[in-house]
Amino acid sequence: MAANPPFDLAEIDRLLMTTKAVRRRLDLDRPVDRDVVVDCIRLASYAPNASNAQEWHWVVVDDPDQRRAVGEQYRRTTEAVVSTMLAAKEAAGDEAGARISRSILYLAAHMGEVPVLVIPCYDLEAAAGRYGRLIGADRETTGMEPGMYASIYPAVWSFLLALRSRGLGSVLTTAHQSDQPAMAEILGIPDTWDQTALLPVAHTTGGDFVPSPRAAVEESIVWNRYER
Numbered sequence: 001m002a003a004n005p006p007f008d009l010a011e012i013d014r015l016l017m018t019t020k021a022v023r024r025r026l027d028l029d030r031p032v033d034r035d036v037v038v039d040c041i042r043l044a045s046y047a048p049n050a051s052n053a054q055e056w057h058w059v060v061v062d063d064p065d066q067r068r069a070v071g072e073q074y075r076r077t078t079e080a081v082v083s084t085m086l087a088a089k090e091a092a093g094d095e096a097g098a099r100i101s102r103s104i105l106y107l108a109a110h111m112g113e114v115p116v117l118v119i120p121c122y123d124l125e126a127a128a129g130r131y132g133r134l135i136g137a138d139r140e141t142t143g144m145e146p147g148m149y150a151s152i153y154p155a156v157w158s159f160l161l162a163l164r165s166r167g168l169g170s171v172l173t174t175a176h177q178s179d180q181p182a183m184a185e186i187l188g189i190p191d192t193w194d195q196t197a198l199l200p201v202a203h204t205t206g207g208d209f210v211p212s213p214r215a216a217v218e219e220s221i222v223w224n225r226y227e228r
């Protein structure tokens with residue numbers, strides 16, 4: 001380790017290890033300041049992205065009726081699928097997996113009550129200009145390509161870290177993607193913007209967070225060359 005690290009490593013490591021999926025501990029009653037959301041999006045914009053083109057739009061929903069409509073649409077796309085997953089996990093005796101499914105169902109039931117909902121969108125049309133070809137529905141290719149997700153998910157993760165650093169919580173969700181047109185209709189989102197995630201944003205309840213279980217990292221590292 002460097003003799004004089006430029007950051008307080010204990011604090012940075014704690015941030016990285018405890019920025020986790022928050023669902024049941026989102027405070028549904030405490031409002032979230034618009035300023036803090038804007039600050040976190042500003043910090044997120046420093047994330048790496050292809051050609052520094054910043055082909056993103058952050059749709060932020062804090063109007064109660066709009067939140068309710070978005071939450072209801074999220075519930076519609078989540079509940080049946082995750083209920084089936086939950087039954088399969090319970091049947092297989094996978095209690096850890098079942099706990100996550102129950103937590104997902106809890107959030108699906110309450111998404112519309114979360115104070116702020118953020119939908120980071122990737123602008124396919126802007127990317128098409130840069131890539132020199134058309135991308136998306138009815139065009140040469142059918143939608144998001146890996147490089148495009150790679151140009152927005154770093155910013156999404158930075159946004160989640162920035163929230164956590166300010167005492168707020170969230171979870172990266174994507175279940176709504178199975179019906180993007182329905183969500184686009186509610187929010188007026190053009191069909192050339194891919195809705196890459198739906199992020200509920202709230203203050204958190206309870207005490208501090210502890211790291212989630214993860215496999216030993218040595219199991220996933222390959223040094224120099226993979227040997228079968």
Ligand SMILES: Cc1cc2nc3c(=O)[nH]c(=O)nc-3n(C[C@H](O)[C@H](O)[C@H](O)COP(=O)(O)O)c2cc1C
Nearest residue numbers: 019020021100104107171172173174175176212213
């Ligand atoms: C690509 C992606 C899609 C996800 N989709 C959902 C989702 O639709 N709903 C949800 O509640 N959580 C979703 N999650 C959150 C994961 O369940 C969570 O990150 C994982 O269980 C690890 O949680 P932990 O960091 O708290 O251990 C998603 C995460 C990722 C990276």
